[in-house]
Amino acid sequence: MTAHLNRLATGPQHRPRPTGCDQAGRRPRRPRADCAAAVAATPEEHDARALAGRFARQLVEVLTGVRPSGQLMRHTTLDGYGQLASLVRVGALRRGGPADRPRLGPVHDRSPSPGAVEACVRVDLGRRHHMVAFRLERRGPAGQWRCTAVEAR
Known part of the structure; x- marks a missing residue:
């Protein structure tokens, strides 16, 4: 009991601050991997992201x-154009009415390897929402x- 009273009388015990903390004893936040990659993006990766948009x-x-789908023919491989043509044929992104204009959300992209970019975007068509990758x-x-x-779904 007296040890407890002695501690109260002398004030709070000084604890050493863990390494890597600021003055208030908080640890700094680590940046997300996406943010760090965006900062370190090369000009070529930046151009690829703009191209994806x-x-x-x-x-x-x-x-x-x-x-018309033929306008993208020179920008696709044979397999890619075949997939695109089949999506157009089945009407993957049907508009609800003639006044429905597609609204695109932000394009999310990543580069799984050098020389490749995978991207997806949400498309709003009236009351319907679609994803295109x-x-x-x-x-x-x-x-x-x-x-x-x-x-496209």
Whole structure:
């Protein structure tokens, strides 16, 4: 009992601050992996992300019937164009009415390997919501970006 009273009389015990903490004893927050990758992105990766955003817009225009699919033929591989043509044929992104214009959400992309970008985007068509995913890869002797796979739900 007297030890407890002695502790109260002398004030709080000084505990050494753990290493890596600020003045208030809080540990600093670690940046998310996505944020760290965005900061360290090379100019080539930045261009690929901008390309993914532009390609998503054109892809949605083809899937909704605003643009003919032949306009994307030179930007796709044979397998990618086959997938795109079958999605157009079954009407994967049907518009609810003539006034429904597709609204695209932010394009989420990642680079699983150098020379490849996988991206997805949410598409709002009136009361319906769809997801479109695609993969872009560097192909050919010139290293041109081409769409190798497309999915829409």
